[in-house]
Amino acid sequence: MVYRQTNRIKEKIECKRREIIRAAREVFAENSYQGTSIKTVAQRAKIATGTFYLYFSNKEALINTIVDEMFSELLEYIKNERAVYTDGFDKLQASMEACIKLFIKENNLAKILLIQVPGVNNAFNAKLIEIENELIKLTKEDLDELKVQGRLTGEDTLVSAMAFVGSFRQVIIGWLREGRPEKLNEAFSTLMQYNLRGLGKKPNHNRQENGEDER
Amino acid sequence: MVYRQTNRIKEKIECKRREIIRAAREVFAENSYQGTSIKTVAQRAKIATGTFYLYFSNKEALINTIVDEMFSELLEYIKNERAVYTDGFDKLQASMEACIKLFIKENNLAKILLIQVPGVNNAFNAKLIEIENELIKLTKEDLDELKVQGRLTGEDTLVSAMAFVGSFRQVIIGWLREGRPEKLNEAFSTLMQYNLRGLGKKPNHNRQENGEDER
DNA sequence: TAATAAAATGAATTTCAGTTCATTTTATAA
């Protein structure tokens, strides 16, 4: 009986799987979850419609995989960028800067997470909400730390954290949707100042660094 | 030839049309645009499925009507509430307070505009974007006026306006989705303070009112 | 009350995208 084992066509298969994901990210970002058909994804990935189902059990499994990967990608990126800092304000800034850097680098990720997928179905909208909440949670932790250190005047750290994240979200979405503001980089520092003032950052005592808060 | 003219069954028909819209707002708010079927809307409005099509050409026409009405409702409400004030900061505050009051009063409106409809399809996502942009525009106008009067330190009024609106949006959505914060009213004043600080509101000179900015 | 037409009904039809599957192609190893 001359059967056969898989060897390094495993690689080829893994490659094709990645290619499907890559293509799907493109198409989802352009259209939306329900706006894109498996047929379109398959075409973009240069495979037959049926082949798709050898790689993913269905459409939902695909978007789930994509959103999960994006979630990890974003969080890992943020954690890396934060790792350098110990100061609360620095960590806060590093988080948001990481988001913006990643969104600029990976446009599809931003479009899918912020624009195309929300509102799809309650089931896995939950996943997106989880991402947003995770960011708010991270932010709140930083704020609580700063509060304990007596370096903030604002009181309600939950509402502050939401305001903080929300202000960034709005500007990023404006940029994604209509290129307004044009330069996200430049808006970033304005936004950061806005929020530091909003948080009630007290003037630095014994610290040496950045003169980029209130003038 | 004994024909017939419509007289005040016109009223009845108009009534039924309103009832369909009312029912649809409920159902869309609970489910989502694609999550709700015309059959469900018809049942909720206590009519047969086919009857629906005597009142609206199709599902899209229905949601369009609803969103358009909500748009007008929101803007009119805001403009009314603003009308009392002349001071820039007061107008700003009145705008956001109007939003929040309306969202509390008309939960469906908030859910549909902020949660259920976004991400449906690019075509009439545009309508929602228009609403958001209109709010940002209004806000920016207030900020520009304040800037001219030299009552703000912040520079970029577009980014500030986006941050302002975005921070409110985030908190309102948190409240709609998970009841966090619990009391939107209370969060409002925190948020307002946050944003006034963020904008760089200068201490009042010759004005008499509210001591609710920085302490 | 009868004739007429608007309004309402809900079963039948259409549409459309997700998914399946019989068939073909490709890769493996004897």
Place this chain on the structure above:
DNA sequence: TTATAAAATGAACTGAAATTCATTTTATTA
């Protein structure tokens, strides 16, 4: 080179929801 099975194909199938339409009900007026 051939037998075998994995992988790929795309036309056919399916189900669900939008829309239509033949029929019934309701309202109107002579």
